[in-house]
Amino acid sequence: MSLAALALLILGLGLIAWVAARAKAMSFGSTGQARQHSLPNYHGWYVALWAVLPALFFLTIWSSVSGGLVTQTVLESPAAASLPAMEMQRDAILDEARRLAEGRIDAAFNPEAEALAPIYAEATSFYSLIGSSIALLLAFAAGAFAFTRLSPTFRARTRVERLVMASLLIASLIAILTTLGIVLSLLFESLRFFSMVSPVEFLFGLNWSPQMAIRADQAGSSGAFGAIPLFWGTIFIGAIIAMIVAIPLGLMSAIYLTQYASGRVRAWMKPALEMLAGVPTVVYGYFAALTVAPAIRDFAVTIGIPGASSESALAAGLVMGIMIIPFVSSMADDSIAAVPQAMRDGSLAMGATTSETIRRVLVPAALPGVVGGVLLAVSRAIGETMIVVMAAGLAANLTANPFQSVTTVTTQIVQLLTGDQEFDSAKTLAAFALGLVLFIITLLLNIVALRVVKKYREAYD
């Protein structure tokens, strides 16, 4: 019996349990006893949950171990004695035998697989039979147990609600689990990386060329993992060029839309700016690579800048800046709106013009909020991947020439982890070390930014 069919069967059992328990609870009402504690529906739910949950829980566990049990049985069979000892070859044959047994392929490449297939099919059906019977038995037993507990005074609702509360708690714990998963997986893989490459070299080295030699006697067989050029490239594109574009445009847009624009203009332009934030980053990346980068290279060549590359820091940073505009503008918008109207009135009543009021009172007063927003924008920019992957290039240059190619942390993570390689090499693990650095930096930026913004909000509340 397939897993899905079994699960459906158990759910069906749950439905029967629900109906039966509800009917029983309804009959309590007619016996004329004292008011029962819970509505019949809750009795129904109580029994149904007992019937379904333990069985489904068992099935989940069983489906994850049964595969191993089947393989074990097959390997212990006499026909498996002829299998090659090498694990990879053996696994390939076993895999083929399994697909043969499941009827997904008609013929096998390896003759051994043909021989193993019937054994495989047999073992699979054997274990599936065991699993199914235990699951169904569990559903019946638990359902029956719950059914016998029903009585007019039984607090079915309290128990059902307790389960609801438990599921709420479990759901909210998933956030912690995810954070923990991120931290642990990054830390664990990074530690393995740092056992191969010294952290000092990684954090302060100036040379990045992670290509590993194929033969041990090759020159430079360990690769170079100095990440400073990557950090510089990330900062250059995300925190410098992108911000030079995004801060003035975002701030001025926010000022114009909140202080000058008429209602109609605001109603149209605000969503238009927000749309910039909704465009997927891969589209920006394509735009940068297809349109912006060639134009910038041509421009650089025209004005005679040496080392102009078709994958320039400027192209990536410029487009990233455009992507960040709505982010800066909405943070600036919020911060300026949080400045009390009295400040504005106070300045206008002194005879200041609107722009004097904005420049000398509103913006300085909103500055902490704007700074917090910019920090968040920087954190968003340095974690951005697709634009730099598609437009920034792979050359780990340590240069301040915006027309040259630089590479970033995220570009290298993608570069190191795509393509075929073994998982345990220093090259692959380096991606996790880079990920760890990125995670820590963005986390710090966010904590600082949120604290600044919060303090600022409190000042005017």
Added chain:
Amino acid sequence: MTDMSDTGMSDIAAGQRVLNEAAPKMIARDVDVFYGDKKAIDNVSIDIALENVTAFIGPSGCGKSTFLRALNRMNDTIASARVTGKIELDGEDIYSSGMDVVQLRARVGMVFQKPNPFPKSIYENVAYGPRIHGLASGKADMDQIVEKSLKRAGLWEEVKDRLAESGTALSGGQQQRLCIARAIAVDPEVILMDEPCSALDPIATAKIEELIHELRGRYAIVIVTHNMQQAARVSQRTAFFHLGNLVEYGDTSEIFTNPRATRTKDYITGRYG
């Protein structure tokens, strides 16, 4: 002028005398103020005399603050607000196209209900107006303007050693006096005060009232208040507003001792408000 700074009663008497001599600084004729379709001020005509304190009293929502904001065109900042009729400053229509609102507001200063110092240093708060209007010729000149304004506002002794501290760090009463100093730093001719003491404790209120006495000789002061004792203490003329109408306007002593309109009488005797 020096003889006017002692008790309230003699002030009112003195005020009456001054009133008779002073030429009106501002004149309002048939002024209506609308918020969208709603009429907030209905046909108000009033003269604001120089070197006098004029009090606007009336129950909340009677339009006294709205009318005050019409006097330096602060209503311009509300998109739906519209003013008709004529308001003149020294014979010049402030709503005419030739009137520069920036200049107008420099000449007609304003102090708000809630102290609203800018989140800058005390010095910068006072220097803000002279700086934007270009009234100081240099650093020394600016220092002098700041000191003079803070002295006039009676705040100098309290803050002279900490001019670089933030204006928002001061107490409520000090903040309000800072706002007054900020207003007089640009050398206005009229000062509008919109319930300047409503957010302050009695001691701070007394200080502000004393300050208003001091300033009276230099500026035409208009104060909105819903505290009738305050109006009686500080003003020479009182205007009573009700439901957007100017019900009665006259010498403060007259209004409080012998009101002509029944609505005024009911209000000052506490029937409503």
Added chain:
Amino acid sequence: MTNTTHAEPRRTPTNWNDQAMQERIRGRYASERRFRLLGLFAVLLSAGFLAFLLVTMAANGARGFTQTEVRVEVDFAKSALFIDPAALEGFGADAALAGADIDGAVQTAVRAQYGESADGLLSDAAWLRVRDAILEDPALLNRSETFWLPARSGLDQAAKSDGSAADEQIYRQLDDQDSVRTGFNLGFLTGADATDPTVVGIWGAFKGSLFTMLVTLALAFPIGVLSAIYLEEYAPRNRWTDLIEVSINNLAAVPSIIFGLLGLAVFLNFMHLPRSAPLVGGITLALMTMPVIVIAGRNAIKSVPPSIRDAALGVGASRVQVVFHHVLPLALPGILTGTIIGMARALGETAPLLMIGMRAFIASPPGGFTEPATVLPVQIFLWSDEVSRGFVEKTSAAIIVLLAFLLAMNGLAIYLRNKFERRW
């Protein structure tokens, strides 16, 4: 209060009509105008970027939806093609057709029609269309039939006035004979990835996106809503709750590629879930989307006034009943809006999916949640890397499809917000 004020001389009023003062005021108004123009310029520039981006994509992409086809007459009866019509019944059909040299027969027909030099007229995959036609109607094998077959990429470019001079020359010749036409490329919407730009389609990637989004929605929505309810309605004020809140707020700001690393390390290398599968992609994106839904959900729940809760508690409802009967239905529009926005973001996400191997070349649409698949944004990324000129318009066309979906989702979110927004 000092008494020094009285000793000061009477003030001399500022002379506003002074020449210098008037100059100064004019200058201030000029700077006011400049500042205002600067603001307008910033808004227009930002909007201009958006317009330029959309126009570039639309201009490139519109051509991706059309296809140039060449008329080829294949006379099966005379061709060297031999296929047993009986073999075309049932399961052996694919094998039988694969064995026959249909490609050769088509090439012969082209040569017969357009001369010996016409070898490279058709797309490499053009014969597949002939094969499908035969499969549908084996009777074709006995007669001659006219086909419109996709032209090779260079010719397709020439038809759109973007090809090399030689190709344009060929195209003009064909056009004069009425042997070429350009029409809507249905194959682009129904096909999957291919090596030849003339026959690629996005249905495969679209289906991958669909499967991935289903997994994401099925996980992120319930978990997000339940977390939001817990945090807003039941959570005690303690360290654990603080930890949950901090985690959620930080997860919302973690770069998406970090989620990809998590997926790679935990789901692929630790739990051994299938690589490149929508299942893993969906779980990864769900972890990313969940915080967005939690934050939107909490705001929506927060905006339901306490009086409603009090009223329900007052008639004896339990705390669970209060939430599920009263609070949740009222907060649902807000939650749905947040969910749609979160899903739109997930739909456009690329980087984390690259990490878990969804960048493979997938030539047939995925059949299930555990089969290798790719998604729309990754497909765009893969095509953008292709050197062939023909992929440029296909990439832009795929972008148009993706943007259309995102626009529709965001539009729906705005509609929901406007329709159900309630002020208490």
